[in-house]
Amino acid sequence: MVFPTVQFAVFFPIVLALSWALMRRQSVWKPFMLAVSFLFYAAADPKFCIMLAGMILGNQAAAVLIHRSDDPRRRKLVVVVAVAADLLTLGVFKYYGFFATEINALLEKGGLGLPLPLAAIALPVGISFITFQAISYTVDVYRRLIEPATTFDVGLYLSFFPHLVAGPIVRAREFIPQLQSPRDPKKVAVGAGVALILIGLVKKVAIADYLAREIVDPVFGVPQAYSAPDAILATYAYAVQIFCDFSGYTDIAIGLALLMGFVFPQNFDRPYRAASFGEFWQRWHMTLSRFLRDFLYIPLGGNRKGKLKTVRNLMITMLLGGLWHGAAWGFVLWGAIHGLALVIEHQFRGKVKLPKPVAWFLVFNIVCLAWIPFRAPDLTLAGSFVSRFADWGPATLWTAPIVILTFLVIGLQLLPARPLDALRVRFEGLHPVALGASMACVILFVAATVSSQGVPPFIYFSF
């Protein structure tokens, strides 16, 4: 089920009302919430629910075993097996086809006729997010940062529908404590929740989908039909599209959770104002950044074991971060560009100091260029896209709405936060009836901009 659809518009008010009605009776509320979350997930394909249930039960069993054991070797063994099982699930669903094809090609080149069987395996929606959250729970129990929760709580943590399919990646120790007692009906950030939902809807439907339809999809689809001006604008437009699409989803997810009394961590903080790559990763997909830092970069040694190992750790982290997005060389290249940029930045830290506008200009443009292999269907087409920058011809897609939207979204991120936040706080202070009326108006406006194709899925649904 996608957020900006009629189905969800019918589903959510009913669930919200029942959730608050049942909140005080946790023994009823938890099974209810678990059931509706599974119903939400089953809308994509009921078969995926089996995988989700398996991950809940498997990780819970591992967490209990780890907690009960005092033997460090046994604890380590269980956590390794649990994490390996999670990664294997992810690997089979997400990467099997990619690796089977690549390995078969290699075997063939080496004259070995032992091809791996090919299978068209359906990718469960949001599997990467679910896997990371499952790992976070088991490892946090292993590290004794949290105690095992009840199976219902773990089920709710992994399946809670606002963050189920595309994050934010909420850590077990951030979410499970919120299940320990009923949410207080007198402490609900209604204004903030509504504001986020509306901002998210506008970002996704009115901006991201519009730019995708009008410029990004045509130019990335057939780059050879366009020349430099269109390719340049499409590059910036895609940077805006992916930001609005993904941050729009997490805005809606955080907003829905707030209305239900739950708090999720922030996932985006005006990323295109970053003047360094380190800063970019503190502002872009923040919950993935900290997951990679805590579960990969730091365990690898971080920056504590000398320059060479820091370089290695940064590259491994970013390459795997790229591969996390999907089984394609374009994602690997995207991760490599970011890894390399972080390495260079790390090496020159304190030695070279660029003026802030110059640093911003460099970082912003490299980030936008790195989106090209990320978006292009394959590396050949990414190359073809880049080659258009050298072909100066007419600008066929530079229309006022496209240019204004693209540069407005980038420009707004460069403004100081205070005036915009003040505006939002004023909106959040409106009477609930006025908030509801505003919500209806924005939904009507957004619905009017939807094409006959309907609302395309969020980009991160496939990750």
Place this chain on the structure above:
Amino acid sequence: MPEPPQSDPRQRNRFILDRETGRSIRARDALTCVFVAVILLLLIEGASIRNSGKKMDSGIQRSMVLAVGHPAGWLADQLPLAAAADKLTASLSPDDDLSGGPGGFNSAPVGGGPVQAAGTGAAGGAAAPITADSFDPADLGVKPKPLPALKNLLVTGDSLAQPLDVQAARRLARDGVVTTRDVHLGTGISKTDLVDWGLLSTKQVKDKQPDAVIMFMGANEGFSFPAAGGKSIDCCSAEWAATYATRARSMMNTYRRDGDARVYWLTLPAPRDPARQKVARVVNAAIAVAAQPYRSQVRVIDLTDALTPRGRYRAAMTVGGRETLVRNPDGLHLNEAGAGVALDIVLERLRADFASLG
């Protein structure tokens, strides 16, 4: 308001509630706000909710939407709010309304539609007439009119036409062909709520004047056709196939532009799901019959033989000497490699027709 969870300062986690926020802090306020929005939307867009529900495939989601949509639609029908809202937001809509109107399939139930002239919105519900330009001049012993260079190609259909559409655009760009990709997801010849292909095909031809049309559609077929007297024709009877063929034939007649254009209509490779296989078989039979009068301009591209010999589904096949996946995991759509196989066949036919292609 709720406190953000306590976080380890080392993590530097940030929460939206780390800053000052609004005054509405009770669950009751949340419900008031959401229900005010819901009531306003039901009063204004009730009919749209009902229509959306009707367009959905059967299942729990459809039942849920229709349970709300039917009463809301009735209520909205009694009020003038929808028309006012439509007027206010009409300029924002990116599309023309193609869900119905004169000349479309929806305006002519089977057994009751007027026959229209060829090339002028002939895609209505009635059978397209056989005109002089339907014949292959060679068959009549007349010197054939040479086809002009292929400049405008239209690739259209439903989700099946992706990613074939973009591949065609890429591969023909080097020949100077401008490809219009006009794919309408979730639509079908028997599913006209969202897009009436009778209307759409006429509009496409009027707007783009394509020299050639590649059509690949059939992922959403199997819906009942409305018949005269409020009855319906259910899939997959011979009567259903005949109605489907009549509609397809009308579209073929529109796309062939009085003989000036060539149409490449792809049949459906067998899907994995047996229920869908039954529909696909009937759709393919209907396409073959529909194209009969226009054989000189409409090419039926048989994908069954190429991708699913003897009608047996397969996910992988040998492409370029290597075993390759050709279907998506849904067992219905072609993936990039599969679309490439289909496109190779289409391009071969295109090259045979248009000497301008290298």
